[in-house]
Amino acid sequence: MEKVDINDYILSHSDDEGDLLAALNRDANVNLLRPRMLSGHLQGRILKMFCRMLRPKRALEIGTYTAYATLCMAEGMEEGSLIHTIEINDEMEDFIQKYVSQSPHKDKIKVHYGDAMDIIPQLNETFDLVFIDANKRLYSKYYDLVFPMVRPGGLILADNTLWDGKVTEEHVPAADKQTLGILAFNDKIKADDRVEKVILPLRDGLTMIWKK
Numbered sequence: 001m002e003k004v005d006i007n008d009y010i011l012s013h014s015d016d017e018g019d020l021l022a023a024l025n026r027d028a029n030v031n032l033l034r035p036r037m038l039s040g041h042l043q044g045r046i047l048k049m050f051c052r053m054l055r056p057k058r059a060l061e062i063g064t065y066t067a068y069a070t071l072c073m074a075e076g077m078e079e080g081s082l083i084h085t086i087e088i089n090d091e092m093e094d095f096i097q098k099y100v101s102q103s104p105h106k107d108k109i110k111v112h113y114g115d116a117m118d119i120i121p122q123l124n125e126t127f128d129l130v131f132i133d134a135n136k137r138l139y140s141k142y143y144d145l146v147f148p149m150v151r152p153g154g155l156i157l158a159d160n161t162l163w164d165g166k167v168t169e170e171h172v173p174a175a176d177k178q179t180l181g182i183l184a185f186n187d188k189i190k191a192d193d194r195v196e197k198v199i200l201p202l203r204d205g206l207t208m209i210w211k212k
């Protein structure tokens, strides 16, 4: 008998992503340049589960891309809650709108188009949950900007913090600003006494940062 791939086994024994997200995933793989950027089935179900457990009233996602993760988080959030999500590339607007508009959770989602560095200061919110998943060079800046807006006891998640394993390479070229950005962010979080932190070795690395 052929051995079942462990990732297929995990997905086949976890919740389905559902028809809408499966269609989004297929559409992204056929029509977008970098479909691997979206969270995907496993991480999406985990983000939903975080929302089920934490019951955030206000959430923020920095880096929407297709809204795959946005839709997953909104699915786990309660009625009356809201997730703000920020996307710098307004060419994604039609794609995002196509799927958000079909979701039964669309009323919990507010999409902002523009640079998160400009939009975050305009959001008059206190966040229970923040998902950092935009420009890897700017993770430390997003963190500093959003930190005062997270309530004590709130959670910040940062995606891609293992950056394809490049974080353990002996020599990182000065031109590789993305890896250097992630390295600086990981060191900053490790040294920050205001938070408890753990890197989950999930997919490309997902850091959980709990504000004391």
Ligand SMILES: C[S@@+](CC[C@H](N)C(=O)[O-])C[C@H]1O[C@@H](n2cnc3c(N)ncnc32)[C@H](O)[C@@H]1O
Pocket: 037, 038, 039, 040, 061, 062, 063, 064, 065, 066, 067, 068, 069, 070, 086, 087, 088, 089, 114, 115, 116, 117, 133, 134, 135
């Ligand atoms: C990895 S993708 C996000 C994936 C999405 N969070 C998910 O899990 O499905 C990163 C996105 O961040 C966007 N982005 C990059 N810099 C940004 C910024 N300063 N403000 C807002 N969005 C930004 C990019 O255009 C890209 O669509």
